[in-house]
Amino acid sequence: MSAQEKHRLVVCSAEELREGDRRLIELDGVEIGLLRAEGTCYAFRNSCPHQGVPMLYGSVVGTMLPSQPQEYVYGLHNEIIRCPLHGWEFSLKTGKAMFSPAVSIKMYEVKEEGDEVVLYLDRQPQSITRKQFACVL
Numbered sequence: 001m002s003a004q005e006k007h008r009l010v011v012c013s014a015e016e017l018r019e020g021d022r023r024l025i026e027l028d029g030v031e032i033g034l035l036r037a038e039g040t041c042y043a044f045r046n047s048c049p050h051q052g053v054p055m056l057y058g059s060v061v062g063t064m065l066p067s068q069p070q071e072y073v074y075g076l077h078n079e080i081i082r083c084p085l086h087g088w089e090f091s092l093k094t095g096k097a098m099f100s101p102a103v104s105i106k107m108y109e110v111k112e113e114g115d116e117v118v119l120y121l122d123r124q125p126q127s128i129t130r131k132q133f134a135c136v137l
């Protein structure tokens with residue numbers, strides 16, 4: 001399904017999702033978390049595939065990359081979200097777990113278009129709710 005065939009949903013203004021901000025919406029009973037990190041907007045299902053904890057409370061981090069013995073190489077700065085309960089880490093770019101590509105969180109197509117943050121969905125949701133979200137990290 002191309003972007004032109006998808007349902008376009010404005011979720012907030014760009015001003016409402018500034019660097020480090022987080023927003024929570026619910027579409028047809030499914031919570032979707034939004035955040036901006038390093039200038040990029042991300043949208044993902046707000047549920048960890050391990051035990052269902054809200055991922056929006058997770059830290060946005062980088063990680064140590066594979067390297068030679070006695071080398072320590074940090075990378076993927078602010079491209080990973082870490083589950084707040086047991087620490088599973090997922091790529092914000094792909095949704096895949098860092099420990100296995102077979103485990104993932106669902107990512108949604110989201111774009112910043114002018115002063116709007118827009119979700120592109122496979123179908124039009126019947127109910128849309130903006131939820132209160134507060135995170136003290």
Ligand code: FES
Nearest residue numbers: 048050051083086
């Ligand atoms: S609930 Fe997320 S890692 Fe366990």
